[in-house]
Structure formats: C-alpha cells, structure tokens
Amino acid sequence: MCGIVGICDLKPGRRTNLHDIQRMMAQIRHRGPDQMGIYLDDIVGLGHLRLSIVDLQGGCQPIHNEDETLWIIYNGEVFNYIELKRELQEQGHRFYTTSDTEVLLHLYEQEGPRCLQRLNGQFALAIWDGVNKELFLARDRVGIRPLHYTIHNQRLIFASEIKSIFAVSGVPRAIDPVSLDQIFTFWTVLPGRTVFRDIHELPPGHYMKVSRGRVETKRYWEIPIYEREEQLEEPLETICEQVSDLLMDAIRVRLRADVPVGCYVSGGLDSSGVAAVAAKKLGVSWNTFGIRFDEEVFDEGTHQERMVSFLGSTHHQIQATPQRIGDAFAQTLWHCEKPLLRTSPVPLWLLSRVVHECGLKVVLTGEGADEVFGGYDIFKEAKVRQFWSRRPDSSLPALLLNQLYEDIFRDQRAKRLRQTFFRQGLDWSRDPLFSHTLRWDNTSRIKTFFSSEVKAATGTADPYEPVRQSLPQRFHQLDTVGKAQYLEMAIFLSNHLLSSQGDRVAMAHSVEIRLPFLDYRMIDLMARVPSRWKILGLNEKHLLKKVLRPLLPDQIVARRKQAYRAPIVHCLLAGASGELARGLLTGSAMRRAALFDIGKVDKLLAKLQAVENPSEIDGMALAGILSSQIIHQQFVEDYSPRGHSTIHPDLVIDRRTRVKAAV
Amino acid sequence: MDVQQIMKDYIVDCILFGDGEKLQVSASLQENRILDSLGFLDIITFMEQRFGIKIDDDEVIPENFDTLGKMSQFVERKMNGRTAAR
Numbered sequence: 243m244c245g246i247v248g249i250c251d252l253k254p255g256r257r258t259n260l261h262d263i264q265r266m267m268a269q270i271r272h273r274g275p276d277q278m279g280i281y282l283d284d285i286v287g288l289g290h291l292r293l294s295i296v297d298l299q300g301g302c303q304p305i306h307n308e309d310e311t312l313w314i315i316y317n318g319e320v321f322n323y324i325e326l327k328r329e330l331q332e333q334g335h336r337f338y339t340t341s342d343t344e345v346l347l348h349l350y351e352q353e354g355p356r357c358l359q360r361l362n363g364q365f366a367l368a369i370w371d372g373v374n375k376e377l378f379l380a381r382d383r384v385g386i387r388p389l390h391y392t393i394h395n396q397r398l399i400f401a402s403e404i405k406s407i408f409a410v411s412g413v414p415r416a417i418d419p420v421s422l423d424q425i426f427t428f429w430t431v432l433p434g435r436t437v438f439r440d441i442h443e444l445p446p447g448h449y450m451k452v453s454r455g456r457v458e459t460k461r462y463w464e465i466p467i468y469e470r471e472e473q474l475e476e477p478l479e480t481i482c483e484q485v486s487d488l489l490m491d492a493i494r495v496r497l498r499a500d501v502p503v504g505c506y507v508s509g510g511l512d513s514s515g516v517a518a519v520a521a522k523k524l525g526v527s528w529n530t531f532g533i534r535f536d537e538e539v540f541d542e543g544t545h546q547e548r549m550v551s552f553l554g555s556t557h558h559q560i561q562a563t564p565q566r567i568g569d570a571f572a573q574t575l576w577h578c579e580k581p582l583l584r585t586s587p588v589p590l591w592l593l594s595r596v597v598h599e600c601g602l603k604v605v606l607t608g609e610g611a612d613e614v615f616g617g618y619d620i621f622k623e624a625k626v627r628q629f630w631s632r633r634p635d636s637s638l639p640a641l642l643l644n645q646l647y648e649d650i651f652r653d654q655r656a657k658r659l660r661q662t663f664f665r666q667g668l669d670w671s672r673d674p675l676f677s678h679t680l681r682w683d684n685t686s687r688i689k690t691f692f693s694s695e696v697k698a699a700t701g702t703a704d705p706y707e708p709v710r711q712s713l714p715q716r717f718h719q720l721d722t723v724g725k726a727q728y729l730e731m732a733i734f735l736s737n738h739l740l741s742s743q744g745d746r747v748a749m750a751h752s753v754e755i756r757l758p759f760l761d762y763r764m765i766d767l768m769a770r771v772p773s774r775w776k777i778l779g780l781n782e783k784h785l786l787k788k789v790l791r792p793l794l795p796d797q798i799v800a801r802r803k804q805a806y807r808a809p810i811v812h813c814l815l816a817g818a819s820g821e822l823a824r825g826l827l828t829g830s831a832m833r834r835a836a837l838f839d840i841g842k843v844d845k846l847l848a849k850l851q852a853v854e855n856p857s858e859i860d861g862m863a864l865a866g867i868l869s870s871q872i873i874h875q876q877f878v879e880d881y882s883p884r885g886h887s888t889i890h891p892d893l894v895i896d897r898r899t900r901v902k903a904a905v
Numbered sequence: 906m907d908v909q910q911i912m913k914d915y916i917v918d919c920i921l922f923g924d925g926e927k928l929q930v931s932a933s934l935q936e937n938r939i940l941d942s943l944g945f946l947d948i949i950t951f952m953e954q955r956f957g958i959k960i961d962d963d964e965v966i967p968e969n970f971d972t973l974g975k976m977s978q979f980v981e982r983k984m985n986g987r988t989a990a991r
Contacts, residue, residue: 684938687938687941842922842923845918845919845923849918849919857944857946857947859941859944
C-alpha cells in the first residue's frame with residue numbers, strides 16, 4: 243500500500259523536472275512512510291512512496307523487468323500473486339524480489355492490458371514502457387485505490403491524491419460547480435469526476451494508455467449483470483456452500499502479508515463475519531478495532547463487546563465524542579479531498595490513527611457486504627414501493643415502511659405524512675432510477691443554499707441524466723433490487739464508501755484496508771444469485787446470515803441492521819470545527835468562495851442554534867456547506883505545498899539525457 | 906393574530922431559508938418538495954410552542970398539514986377549542 247505520482251510529457255522535447263516529482267511526493271508522505279523511489283527519463287517522471295507490507299527488504303519501487311525496459315510504480319495488493327508468480331516462472335520470467343509488484347509487472351509484460359482480468363486485488367498502478375514510450379495506468383475493478391489525473395500544459399499529471407497534482411506549479415485550482423451539484427444530490431461526485439475543475443479520477447475498472455501524445459481510456463471490467471436464465475438455479479443450501487467456501491478463500495488470500503493484520507469489528511454482521519471466519523476457520527488471533535459513540539442511537543457497543551469476547555481478540559476502541567469528531571473534521575476533509583454531507587468518515591479517520599499507534603499497517607473490514615448481499619434499507623424500500631405502485635390501495639406497504647425506518651423516524655407522529663412521502667414517484671416505477679430518486683430529490687433540497695454563481699453554472703440540466711446515460715443496456719433487465727444494488731455500487735460505494743470512508747481516511751494514518759466481500763469472484767457469484775435469496779421478504783442479507791449463522795453468536799445474526807452513522811450538528815458547531823465555522827461561514831469568507839447564499843446560510847445557522855434536535859436534512863446542509871468552505875480554503879484559497887527538499891529517495895533511476903539542465 | 910402569516914414567516918425563514926416565492930397557500934408542501942415527514946416535526950414543535958397548543962399524534966395527517974392554508978386553519982381551530990380532523 244503506497245502512494246504514486248507521475249508526470250508524462252505529451253509533447254516530446256521537454257524534460258521531466260525532478261523537483262516537480264519530489265514536490266508531488268512530499269504531499270502524500272502519509273501513504274508511504276517506509277521507502278521512496280523515483281524514475282526519470284526524457285518523457286516521464288515517476289515517484290513512489292512505500293508502505294512496506296509484502297517483501298519488506300526487497301520491494302523498493304520503481305521495480306523493473308529483466309531487461310529494464312518496463313518500470314512500475316504501484317499502490318495496492320494483488321492477493322493471488324503467489325499463484326501468478328508460479329505460472330510466470332514456468333514461462334521463463336525471472337524475479338529479483340518476492341513482492342507482488344514484480345509479479346504484476348511481468349504479467350503485464352506477458353499479457354498487456356489483459357493482465358488486469360487476472361488480478362484479484364486492489365490497486366492503482368503506472369507502468370512505463372521505455373522502448374515503446376508508452377505509459378499504462380490502471381485502477382482496480384471497484385475503485386478501492388484512488389488515481390487522479392489532469393492534463394495541463396501538454397503534460398499528463400497523475401497521483402494517488404489530488405494534493406500532489408496541485409503541487410505542480412501552474413495547475414489551476416478551482417471548485418467545479420457541476421461536481422458540487424452532484425455531491426449535493428448523490429452525496430458524492432459521479433465516477434470520473436472530482437470536486438475540482440479539470441481534475442479527474444480514473445474510474446474504477448478502467449485503464450489508460452498514453453502513447454505519442456495520445457491519451458486513451460478503456461473500461462476492462464463492469465459490474466456484472468446476469469439475465470434470469472444465466473442466474474443460479476441451485477438450491478439455496480448449495481449456493482450457501484459456494485459462498486462460504488469463497489468467503490473463506492477471499493479472507494485467506496487477504497491475510498497474505500509480511501506484517502500482522504488486524505480487523506475492524508463494529509458489532510454488525512459483516513465485520514463480525516469476516517473476523518469470525520478467520521478466527522474459527524483459519525485460526526487467526528485478532529487485534530480488533532471498533533468505534534463507540536456517546537449517543538445510544540449511533541452506538542453499537544453492546545454487540546461489539548459481545549463479538550470481542552466471542553472472538554477473544556485484543557480489542558482497541560475509540561470513543562467518537564462530538565468534540566473529537568468536530569476537532570478532526572477539517573483534517574479528515576484534507577484527506578477526503580471532497581465535501582461531505584455527513585460526518586461519518588471522521589470516526590474512521592480516528593480509528594485508523596489507533597491502528598497506526600498500535601503498530602499495525604493492515605486491517606480487514608466488512609465493507610461491501612451490504613452492496614453485494616443486499617443489506618441496505620433502500621433496497622427494501624424500493625421493493626416495497628414497487629409493490630405499492632402495482633397495488634396502490636394496499637395498506638401493507640405503509641406498515642412495512644414504518645417498520646423499515648423506525649430508527650430514522652423515531653417520532654411516530656408523522657406516520658401518515660410519511661406515507662405521502664414514500665408515495666411520491668410511485669408512478670415512476672418504470673424509471674431506471676426509481677429506487678434512488680426519492681433519496682436524491684430529498685437531498686437536492688439543500689441545493690437551495692447554492693449561490694447564484696453556482697446555480698448559474700449548473701443551469702437547469704437534469705442531474706440524473708449522466709447517471710441514466712452511464713447505465714449499460716443489460717441494466718434494464720435487472721429487477722428492482724438488482725437495479726438499486728447496481729446504483730449503490732456504481733455511485734455510492736466507489737466514490738464515497740471506498741474513498742471518504744475507506745482508503746483516504748485509513749491511509750491518512752498509513753493503514754491499508756482489505757475488503758473480502760469485494761473480492762471480484764464474490765461480486766460475480768452474487769450477481770448470479772436471484773434477488774429473492776438476498777432479501778427474503780424484508781429480511782436483508784438473508785443468504786449471508788445463513789452462511790454466517792454457524793460461526794457467530796445468535797444475537798449478532800438476529801439483530802436489526804444498524805446503519806453506520808455519526809452525529810453532525812453538535813459536532814460541527816462546537817470545538818475546533820465551531821471555530822472554523824465561525825470563520826468560514828461569515829459573509830467575507832463566503833463571498834470569496836462564492837459557493838453559497840450568505841443570507842440563507844445565516845438563516846440556517848440561526849435555526850440550528852435555536853432548535854434542540856436539528857433535522858437530518860438541516861444537518862446535511864450544515865455539513866455540506868461547512869465542508870465545501872473548508873475544502874475551498876484548504877485547496878483553493880490557502881493551498882501551500884510542502885517543499886521538494888523534504889523528500890530523500892532511497893532509490894533514483896535517472897535516465898535523462900540532459901540531466902543538469904532539467905533539475 | 907394572523908396565524909397564516911406567522912406560519913408563513915416560519916416556513917420561509919426556517920424551512921425555505923428565505924425563498925418565499927415557492928410557498929403558496931394551497932400548494933402541497935410534500936408534493937412540492939418543501940417538506941419531508943421529518944421537516945413536519947420541526948413545524949409541529951414550532952406550532953405547539955408559538956401558539957400554546959397541544960397536537961395529538963392522530964392529528965398529524967395530510968388533511969391538517971398538507972398546505973400552508975390547512976395548517977393555519979388547523980391551528981385556528983385548535984386555538985378556538987374546536988376539534989380538528991383526525
């Protein structure tokens with residue numbers, strides 16, 4: 243797990259500047275504090291920061307092939323590297339390290355971009371072919387590892403994190419109003435975008451080739467969709483056996499590391515499942531890590547403690563108090579690099595700090611199970627509303643929806659009004675986005691705070707149209723739950739959960755997360771499983787519960803799913819974040835950023851000061867506005883990169899022909 | 906006391922944050938996406954505190970709450986001690 247940076251000249255004749263690469267590296271030291279390496283020639287500069295996990299002694303990057311014509315920098319893990327290496331050795335490839343990086347390079351040498359199909363892992367990489375003068379960039383299937391780029395001044399500039407790109411002098415830094423509009427609709431940007439104008443993210447499952455000034459992006463993997471006749475017909479018990487075997491293998495390969503591996507345990511089914519499979523079937527003794535909240539409505543402490551005592555693990559907890567969440571909000575945003583409508587990434591940022599303090603670099607998590615196995619309430623909501631649209635007079639859906647949102651709609655008084663809320667859009671049940679438009683429409687209400695400049699820039703364009711356009715033809719064959727699962731995976735998982743709640747907050751403290759439920763074989767197998775086995779009636783993750791039941795305490799399997807959430811308003815208007823809010827939500831700061839309507843924000847703040855229990859939507863508005871202002875301050879207004887001289891590489895390969903002139 | 910004006914000022918200030926032109930007396934607050942069911946809870950709390958009335962659970966129904974007009978009439982009926990729709 244590491245950080246990568248690079249610059250590739252699209253117009254020959256210029257030389258790569260060593261200081262540019264060093265400055266880019268200096269911004270993301272947290273991603274790789276253990277070793278550093280640089281490759282330079284007349285066209286490219288590559289920089290690597292290493293967090294050593296596999297082959298601690300020999301894995302310093304960039305790594306080359308036998309004749310040193312190919313060079314790789316790589317952030318991630320290929321879990322099946324042992325099997326692939328064996329095969330490559332039989333084909334005559336010779337290795338000088340025991341790292342997975344070198345395996346990946348030789349596989350590319352052997353198979354070209356097709357090699358990506360054979361990798362079981364989480365990665366962002368760059369390979370430079372010095373003979374053909376071709377740069378190859380790629381990102382894992384679901385987007386666990388980040389890779390951003392921009393084209394500026396006829397140079398392709400890429401990096402794990404955007405702050406490195408901004409460290410190259412002359413790269414413009416501005417908030418993109420269309421991206422901001424997407425965040426205030428979908429809770430995140432859509433794939434490929436970032437909140438910054440002209441800064442892109444290579445979408446999950448894509449690679450890019452840069453050759454002779456041409457930049458070409460291709461998709462190599464899609465979220466699998468199977469037609470009804472391609473789905474598994476086997477009895478549920480048989481499918482459960484397959485899932486069980488695969489889950490064990492997905493965990494087994496994710497335990498491959500030359501350093502100890504820990505596990506996040508929330509007390510929910512998914513992380514408990516991962517920890518229990520490893521403990522009971524693979525004999526792992528865990529260091530576990532969990533978040534606690536002061537507020538009962540967010541806290542899963544009872545279940546977490548039950549699980550810890552069941553596992554016999556050495557457990558480390560953090561208490562995510564409103565004070566701590568508020569204090570760490572700005573630092574978390576520095577790592578997430580995009581505005582947030584929730585504070586939920588912050589406790590995960592705090593948690594990875596504890597992992598780091600305990601001396602661990604790798605943790606397994608249960609992330610991804612809700613998407614793959616059908617865990618979210620929105621899937622059930624879509625199912626009920628679909629039923630309702632066919633039988634508008636039935637009173638059953640209203641009852642079911644009340645049950646479903648018991649946690650959120652704690653006050654029972656608005657029950658009948660709620661029915662009207664969920665009835666909205668029922669006549670749109672054929673819309674491909676049916677499952678999500680209600681949520682997105684509701685979130686979009688906070689766009690009322692946008693400034694006239696932002697509103698003018700986004701215009702009247704339908705924000706859902708890019709989503710509709712991105713859907714593959716086969717999407718329309720999916721049933722209601724399948725469609726909802728697809729949308730969650732394509733939008734929210736990749737761009738929020740794996741990013742702001744995943745890689746970015748973990749790597750902030752040099753911690754690598756590994757996600758067995760997002761093993762591509764598991765995604766593929768579960769795509770073949772009919773929806774009825776995923777959500778039976780309104781019982782979410784029915785199949786997964788059946789698989790895990792023999793391995794977990796009954797209470798963990800039987801408990802009601804509790805969505806991971808964190809408090810918002812009380813955290814953000816007090817402590818360090820309150821200080822920031824007082825500075826950044828004033829007229830002058832807001833006028834400089836020109837993102838929000840000053841009068842409306844004042845009214846929101848007055849309301850939040852006055853009410854005891856602010857509503858969810860007002861909390862989201864506050865988080866969105868304040869985080870956008872912080873991002874603007876950190877990256878647009880006050881960005882000041884660390885200097886190149888803080889980087890002292892362990893390895894420099896310098897093949898420039900006119901070195902002195904270039905430095 | 907102009908109940909409707911007080912209700913309107915509250916919704917414009919605290920729900921629409923100043924965007925008053927969207928609010929019409931007889932337009933559905935939910936259908937026009939001005940309020941969701943959680944937003945209604947804020948309004949209920951405001952009505953109870955501002956007008957000194959007690960709103961029962963079974964009175965929180967679209968017939969009393971769907972539009973600014975219905976809400977204002979509901980408050981007036983409660984203040985006059987008359988029974989509201991249930």
